[in-house]
Amino acid sequence: MTPEIVEISFKGNKRVPYFNPKEIKVKPGDWVIVEAEKGIDLGQVNKVGRLVALFEIKGDPKNIIRRAVDEDLAKLKENRKEEALAFTVAREKIKKHNLNMKLVDVEYQFDRN
Incomplete structure (x- = not known):
């Protein structure tokens, strides 16, 4: 089945x-x-x-x-905070190195793989 x-x-x-x-x-x-x-x-x-x-x-x-479980949802919330930080850092590096690209999003998989 x-x-x-x-x-x-x-x-x-x-x-x-x-x-x-x-x-x-x-x-x-x-x-x-x-x-x-x-x-x-x-x-x-x-x-x-x-x-x-x-x-x-x-x-x-x-x-x-x-x-x-609740711990999983807390980890998701923490990952989302880290994504926002990673987005800011990546955008700064793109600008610093004058790269011809547009950063659209940053996403961490739940287990950070």
Whole structure:
């Protein structure tokens, strides 16, 4: 039997389908820890089940690992603060070195990989 499919939202409104092989009870708005290309990440449940299955899924979805706990959400908040600092530093270096580029965003994956 194919595991339930859950759409997870990340920073920048990026939405990605994930399998829920452990059948963790989740609903839209819940925060979860998921497998990432390198390590783990934290995202918010957007859609669950058949609503997600109606859309074409490209590639091989990764898995939800577990529900997020308060410490995970605190780490996300800290990462967002660090992203703002990294954005400022990067923008200053771009200007200092007269680089022909525009910095759009800075994002730390949950586990900082």
